[in-house]
Amino acid sequence: MSTSALAANTRPWRSAIVYLLMLAGTVIGFLVVRHYGESLQTSIALPAIAGTKVGVAHRNEALLHVLLALVAVIVTGRLLGQVFRYLGQPPVIGEVIAGILLGPSLLGQIFPEFAGYLLPQSVAPTLGVIAQLGVILYMFVVGLELDPESLRERGHSTVAISHASIVVPFLLGSILALFLYPRLAEPHVPFTVFALFLGAAMSVTAFPVLARILTDRGISRTPLGVVALTCAATDDATAWCLLAFVVGVAQAKVQASFLVLVWTAAYIAAMFLVCRPLLRRWVNSLGDRPTTPGVMAAVFVGLLASALITEAIGIHAIFGAFALGAIFPHDSSLAKDLIRKLEDTVTVLLLPAFFAFTGMRTQIGLVSGMENWMWCGLIIAIATIGKFGGTLVAARVTGLNWREASSLGILMNTRGLMELIVLNIGLDLQIISPTVFAMMVIMAVVTTIATTPIFQHINRGATTEPLA
Amino acid sequence: MSTSALAANTRPWRSAIVYLLMLAGTVIGFLVVRHYGESLQTSIALPAIAGTKVGVAHRNEALLHVLLALVAVIVTGRLLGQVFRYLGQPPVIGEVIAGILLGPSLLGQIFPEFAGYLLPQSVAPTLGVIAQLGVILYMFVVGLELDPESLRERGHSTVAISHASIVVPFLLGSILALFLYPRLAEPHVPFTVFALFLGAAMSVTAFPVLARILTDRGISRTPLGVVALTCAATDDATAWCLLAFVVGVAQAKVQASFLVLVWTAAYIAAMFLVCRPLLRRWVNSLGDRPTTPGVMAAVFVGLLASALITEAIGIHAIFGAFALGAIFPHDSSLAKDLIRKLEDTVTVLLLPAFFAFTGMRTQIGLVSGMENWMWCGLIIAIATIGKFGGTLVAARVTGLNWREASSLGILMNTRGLMELIVLNIGLDLQIISPTVFAMMVIMAVVTTIATTPIFQHINRGATTEPLA
Numbered sequence: 001m002s003t004s005a006l007a008a009n010t011r012p013w014r015s016a017i018v019y020l021l022m023l024a025g026t027v028i029g030f031l032v033v034r035h036y037g038e039s040l041q042t043s044i045a046l047p048a049i050a051g052t053k054v055g056v057a058h059r060n061e062a063l064l065h066v067l068l069a070l071v072a073v074i075v076t077g078r079l080l081g082q083v084f085r086y087l088g089q090p091p092v093i094g095e096v097i098a099g100i101l102l103g104p105s106l107l108g109q110i111f112p113e114f115a116g117y118l119l120p121q122s123v124a125p126t127l128g129v130i131a132q133l134g135v136i137l138y139m140f141v142v143g144l145e146l147d148p149e150s151l152r153e154r155g156h157s158t159v160a161i162s163h164a165s166i167v168v169p170f171l172l173g174s175i176l177a178l179f180l181y182p183r184l185a186e187p188h189v190p191f192t193v194f195a196l197f198l199g200a201a202m203s204v205t206a207f208p209v210l211a212r213i214l215t216d217r218g219i220s221r222t223p224l225g226v227v228a229l230t231c232a233a234t235d236d237a238t239a240w241c242l243l244a245f246v247v248g249v250a251q252a253k254v255q256a257s258f259l260v261l262v263w264t265a266a267y268i269a270a271m272f273l274v275c276r277p278l279l280r281r282w283v284n285s286l287g288d289r290p291t292t293p294g295v296m297a298a299v300f301v302g303l304l305a306s307a308l309i310t311e312a313i314g315i316h317a318i319f320g321a322f323a324l325g326a327i328f329p330h331d332s333s334l335a336k337d338l339i340r341k342l343e344d345t346v347t348v349l350l351l352p353a354f355f356a357f358t359g360m361r362t363q364i365g366l367v368s369g370m371e372n373w374m375w376c377g378l379i380i381a382i383a384t385i386g387k388f389g390g391t392l393v394a395a396r397v398t399g400l401n402w403r404e405a406s407s408l409g410i411l412m413n414t415r416g417l418m419e420l421i422v423l424n425i426g427l428d429l430q431i432i433s434p435t436v437f438a439m440m441v442i443m444a445v446v447t448t449i450a451t452t453p454i455f456q457h458i459n460r461g462a463t464t465e466p467l468a
Numbered sequence: 469m470s471t472s473a474l475a476a477n478t479r480p481w482r483s484a485i486v487y488l489l490m491l492a493g494t495v496i497g498f499l500v501v502r503h504y505g506e507s508l509q510t511s512i513a514l515p516a517i518a519g520t521k522v523g524v525a526h527r528n529e530a531l532l533h534v535l536l537a538l539v540a541v542i543v544t545g546r547l548l549g550q551v552f553r554y555l556g557q558p559p560v561i562g563e564v565i566a567g568i569l570l571g572p573s574l575l576g577q578i579f580p581e582f583a584g585y586l587l588p589q590s591v592a593p594t595l596g597v598i599a600q601l602g603v604i605l606y607m608f609v610v611g612l613e614l615d616p617e618s619l620r621e622r623g624h625s626t627v628a629i630s631h632a633s634i635v636v637p638f639l640l641g642s643i644l645a646l647f648l649y650p651r652l653a654e655p656h657v658p659f660t661v662f663a664l665f666l667g668a669a670m671s672v673t674a675f676p677v678l679a680r681i682l683t684d685r686g687i688s689r690t691p692l693g694v695v696a697l698t699c700a701a702t703d704d705a706t707a708w709c710l711l712a713f714v715v716g717v718a719q720a721k722v723q724a725s726f727l728v729l730v731w732t733a734a735y736i737a738a739m740f741l742v743c744r745p746l747l748r749r750w751v752n753s754l755g756d757r758p759t760t761p762g763v764m765a766a767v768f769v770g771l772l773a774s775a776l777i778t779e780a781i782g783i784h785a786i787f788g789a790f791a792l793g794a795i796f797p798h799d800s801s802l803a804k805d806l807i808r809k810l811e812d813t814v815t816v817l818l819l820p821a822f823f824a825f826t827g828m829r830t831q832i833g834l835v836s837g838m839e840n841w842m843w844c845g846l847i848i849a850i851a852t853i854g855k856f857g858g859t860l861v862a863a864r865v866t867g868l869n870w871r872e873a874s875s876l877g878i879l880m881n882t883r884g885l886m887e888l889i890v891l892n893i894g895l896d897l898q899i900i901s902p903t904v905f906a907m908m909v910i911m912a913v914v915t916t917i918a919t920t921p922i923f924q925h926i927n928r929g930a931t932t933e934p935l936a
Contacts, residue, residue, distance in 0.1 A: 022635050029639045030667070033646060037659040040650050059893040062593055063600050064779055078765050125530055126594045130601070132531050167490050171497045178501060182508050199498070233553075295539045296816040297546050304539045311532055341809055348764040 036212065064132065065123040069325040070349070072118055073098050089452050092212040095352060096416060099359030109365060115307065119360050123377040131357040134350025136209040136307050141342050142211045142229075143325020144335050145220065158227055162234035165412045166203040168390025169383060170242070176382050184436050193246065197431045201422050201440060204382050205232040206381040207322075209416025209448060212347075217452075224404060228411040233322060233390070236418060242424055260314040267309060268323070275339075277326040283332045291337045299338060315423075351456030358420045361427075376439040380446050387413045387447075403458060407457040410454045415444035533591040534598065538817070540586055541566050541824040557920050558684040560677060564884065564913065567827030578834060587828050602818025604775050604789040607809050610679045610697075611793020612628060612803050613688065626695055629862045630702035631882045634671045636858025637851060638710070641670030644850050648843065652904050661714065665899045668710040669891060669908060670851050673700040674884025675790075677916060680815075681882060685920075692872060696879040699859070701790060703888060711890060715782075715897065728782040735777060736791070744795040751800045758804045767806065784889075792845040826888045829895075834906040844907040850912050855881045855915075871926060878922045883912035 076098035080089030101107060108115040119127075178194035185194050210232045214220035220229065245260070267452040285293060303324055310320030328335050367376055388409040395405035423440050432440070482796035537805035544566035549559030569575060576583040587595075630932040644919065653662050678700045682688035713728070747770075754763060771792055778788030796803050835844055891908050894900040900908070 006817055022632060026635045030642055030663070032640045033639075034660055034661060037646050037649060037663055038644075040646070040659055041479050063785060064599050064776065065778065066597055066601070067772050067776045067785065069734065071769055071776065074765055074769050074772075075868050078762070082585055126597045129530050129534055129594045130598060133534070135599070167494045171494055171501070174498050174501045174505075178508070179791070181505060191508055192502055195501060234864055291812070292810055293816050294546070296812045297542055300817045301539055301542050304542075308535045308539065311535065317531060317535065343811055344759070345763055345809055345813060346763045348761050363566045 016298055032210075043418075062123050062126050065118070066127055068125060069102075069119050069123070069356045070352055072102055073352040074103060074348070077352055077355060088456070089449060090213045090216040091218060092209060092416075093445075093449055095355045095356075096209070096448065099352075099355030099357070099386055100364065100445070101359065102356060103359035103362055105359070105364035106361055108363075113208070115430040117307060119356065121250055121360075124357065124360055127353055127357045128221045130350065131185050131354035132317065134301070134346055134353050136316050138341055138351055139207070139318045139322040140303055141209070141339055141346060143322040144328050144330060144339050145325075155170045157229045159234060160232040161227070161391055161396050161408065162271070163207070163238065164394030164397075165231060165391040166235055166238050166242075166411075168393075169202040169386025170199035170388035172382050173199035176202075176379065179378075180436065184375070184433055186430055186433050189431055191347070193431055196242075199427050200239055200246050201419065201426065202386055203235065203242065204415060204419045205235040205387070205412050205417025205439045206414050206418040206444075206448065207236045209418070210414045212409060213414060213451060214409075216300050224407055224411075228408055231412060232414075233326075235412070236319070239418075239422070241396060243425065248426055263313040264315055265311075267313060271306075271323050271327055275324075279327060280329050283329045283334050286332075288333045291341075293332065296341075299334075359425075362420070362438065362441045363431075363434060364438055364442065365434045367442065372435065372439070379439050380443045383415070383443050384413055384450070386448060393457040406458050407455060410451055410458065413447045414451045416448045419444035493867065494640070495674075497685065499568065510923065511594045530591050530594050531588070533588060534595055534821070537570075537587050537595060537824045538569055538820055541820040541827075542816070544570060545820055545823060552576075556924070557917060558681045560684060561913075561917055562678040563823045564677070564916065566827070567820075567823030567830055568830050568832070568909075568913070569827065570577070570824060571827035571830055573830055573832035576831075587824065589828075590827055592825065595821055595825045595828070598818065600785065601820035603822050604815055605785050605810055605814045606819055607675070607769050607786040607790040608793040609807055609814060610675070611790040612796050612798060612807050613793075626698045627702060628866050629695070630699040631706070632862030632865075633699060633855055633859040633877075634703055634706050634710075636861075637670035637854025638667035640850050640854035641667035644670075644847065647846075652843070652901055654898055654901050657899055661899055664710075664714040665894050667889065668707055668714050669894065670854055671703065671707045672857070672883060672887045672890050673703040673880050674882050674886040674912075675700045675704045677884030677886070678879060678882045681919060682877075692875055692879075696876055699876070699880060700882075701794075703880070707886075707890070710878075712894065714899075715893070731781040732778075735781060735788075739774075739791050739795055741914070743792075747795060748797050751802050753810055754800075754802055756801045759802060759809075763802065764809075767802075774850070794897060826892075829892055830888070830906065830909045831902060832906055832910065834903045835910065840903065840907070844910055847907050848911045851883070851911050852881055852915060852918070875923055878926065881915045882919045884916045887912040887918070890914050 044468045063373030073095070079093075080101075082094070082100050084094040084097075085091045102115070102119065104115065107118070116315035173196040177191070177198045180198065181191055181194050185191075207229070209343030211220065211229060214229065219225040245258075306320035306324040308320065312315035328338075367373060388406075391409040391412045392405050395408050396402070400408065409467055420441060423432070423437050423444075424434070427434065427437045478667065507758045539565070545563030546559075548562030548566050550562070550567075552562040552565075553559045570583070570587065573585065575586070642663040645659070648666065649659055649662050651660075675697075679688065679697060683691045684698065687693040766899060771789055774788035774792040775785035778791070779785035796806075856874075859877040859880045860873050863876050864870070868876065888909060891900070891905050891912075895902065895905045
């Protein structure tokens with residue numbers, strides 16, 4: 001092809017005239033057509049479908065609001081993240097709080113109209129799906145970054161610590177239910193359901209937030225970081241099973257809850273015993289070649305399928321994503337390439353949708369009056385004693401020293417967003433009242449913020465060396 | 469930290485006993501709590517909110533269906549893509565057709581229940597927003613890959629070709645309206661609106677599909693590829709302005725339509741005269757350092773803001789995304805890093821949502837009977853004559869040779885998905901009937917499939933050399 005012919009425009013006046021003639025011709029031409037067409041009648045008579053114009057407006061507005069919400073929460077989250085970084089906190093807390101501030105808790109109180117425009121309730125389902133897609137991809141990356149060998153080495157102690165850090169807060173949470181139930185429970189909720197739910201909600205460790213705290217502090221690859229992540233992952237899986245059980249009991253489907261446990265066990269076994277060797281063989285066959293779109297498509301299909309299976313079982317889709325990441329050969333060039341391609345886009349662009357979505361559904365204003373704040377304080381105290389204490393004791397028993405055990409305890413006390421997801425489910429099923437919901441949200445934020453300063457206090461003077 | 473203390477588990481029997489005691493204690497503990505709690509009464513009486521359980525089910529199911537739809541369209545699209553590649557077609561056509569096949573046109577006809585489960589109408593808005601997010605990111609990457617210098621060199625001839633390739637199909641489309649209006653138009657639609665819409669719909673060139681065709685063929689960086697992309701971009705911007713004008717007229721808001729034109733001009737001027745130098749200075753100040761999450765966040769905020777502005781103006785959000793990509797310093801390491809990070813994830817994971825969404829809304833079955841198929845054939849003929857002919861003549865006039873001019877003509881005849889978006893808007897506003905909609909969809913697919921064989925026929929024996 002001759003580049004010159006395309007690049008050179010030897011007769012500008014000629015094209016200018018052609019251009020003008022063209023425009024004039026268009027207008028005249030259309031007017032002529034219009035003259036003949038105006039008198040035409042249509043021969044068909046279809047009934048007009050009411051409300052479709054609203055449908056268009058809604059669709060376009062959903063996009064507009066999702067874009068607005070993303071911009072608002074990314075900007076606010078980044079700014080608050082800088083403030084929290086300055087205060088020695090992980091920047092991720094800034095994003096969590098940005099989401100809450102942009103919701104009905106602050107912005108909705110001060111500028112209700114602006115908040116209603118920025119994040120109307122109608123975009124919540126859409127924002128929720130984008131948020132969950134973001135969390136699915138994020139959990140896959142977190143799984144990819146896990147070193148499965150180091151997990152296996154200390155698998156036994158990890159499982160014991162993890163279960164202790166579930167059992168103790170679960171029991172304390174159900175005891176707390178004895179006091180909260182007469183005062184704050186919805187009238188139609190049976191005590192058993194309320195107590196089970198409160199126990200499960202107390203047992204949650206925020207895997208994604210914990211992972212970001214560890215990554216932000218650069219200790220996700222230290223032995224302590226790996227144990228904490230593994231415990232948190234096991235905790236979350238267990239807590240979700242527990243939650244599925246609670247949801248089953250709440251809907252009087254106990255058999256279904258047991259089925260969830262059986263299917264989860266079968267899924268985990270299949271992932272580790274069948275998929276893992278097959279995946280390793282496939283990844284080895286690819287070698288160090290650059291990742292093709294076909295390989296990317298295969299990985300994404302596997303990821304979506306794994307997420308779908310866990311979602312269909314009844315434990316959240318994100319466990320399927322995390323499990324696939326965890327069984328991936330983590331030292332392969334494909335895994336490294338996937339991390340490189342996904343990590344920044346997911347954490348910077350998609351995860352804020354999750355923060356915005358969670359913030360939208362949180363109303364801190366419902367906790368008012370001295371007595372309410374006292375109950376809120378008690379919830380925070382019980383949650384911390386249960387999680388921190390349970391982990392500490394189990395870690396000591398399985399052979400960790402005091403500093404390691406207490407570090408792990410405070411790390412596991414991070415509740416963050418996972419707690420908020422659990423709480424939203426409880427609110428949706430009307431197991432907890434909006435007031436208990438708001439109290440538990442405050443508990444989640446407080447335990448998350450408390451993690452870093454206490455962790456630093458425990459580890460003052462100690463150096464944490466990377467694993468590899 | 470002592471790695472050994474964490475790794476070694478010196479007393480397995482001890483933790484096993486503790487573990488069993490823990491579990492037994494939990495069950496007994498909870499049963500005790502339950503015994504005391506069962507007799508408690510709640511003191512508050514809040515009204516139960518009806519329908520919230522449905523809300524949960526809906527939210528979870530939306531995620532399930534979105535994941536299912538993505539898996540289905542990625543797998544089908546990849547398989548069909550291989551078939552089409554074998555037939556010498558760009559694989560992207562496979563994905564477009566996969567979307568249509570999974571919708572009501574094929575799957576909905578054969579297995580209506582399965583199709584209703586896979587892609588229920590209730591997930592369409594959510595899938596639509598994810599699709600649009602995917603297209604926004606995709607258009608940004610396409611813009612990033614454009615070489616602005618090469619555009620400026622041949623800007624004049626490009627604008628002339630682009631406008632000719634709008635004007636001719638627009639006029640032919642409005643003449644076609646004279647024949648289609650009495651037979652296939654909705655009874656309440658004025659002729660002017662119908663003719664304007666048909667003209668605008670004929671003038672669309674599928675920028676994203678054209679970009680994928682050029683990328684798939686490896687000619688997106690050749691002079692012809694760059695001119696085709698630039699023309700298609702200008703075409704689309706013009707067609708969207710025209711469409712905004714049509715929508716304005718259809719809703720009797722002519723003044724608003726002119727405002728759209730004024731704002732669009734102001735936006736483009738601001739992007740090139742204000743944002744471009746500022747962006748260049750900022751990117752230069754970053755140098756070759758690796759991209760930090762902070763820089764990524766700034767880019768994404770800019771991208772979302774630019775998309776928001778064009779969406780708010782009334783031309784689609786994707787133009788804002790494309791424009792930001794186009795003014796980005798394309799030889800900077802940041803631009804290359806962004807392409808590396810975004811390209812695969814977006815094209816492999818998010819763009820299929822767009823194909824699925826578009827397919828969901830297409831019902832080929834509505835075109836039935838000899839007369840309908842004849843009208844459908846006429847639409848295809850008029851669309852091709854207008855687009856191919858108009859481009860060919862303008863390209864010849866501005867100095868391109870016959871082969872280049874006809875290559876450009878056939879490339880511009882690619883309608884693809886952009887056409888489908890326009891058609892959906894027409895259907896939503898009840899400007900066109902579902903039957904005309906289906907005919908136009910067939911036209912879009914046929915013109916897109918015709919592009920490659922005719923392009924190859926024109927360029928047989930010719931070698932297209934990359935620009936740089």
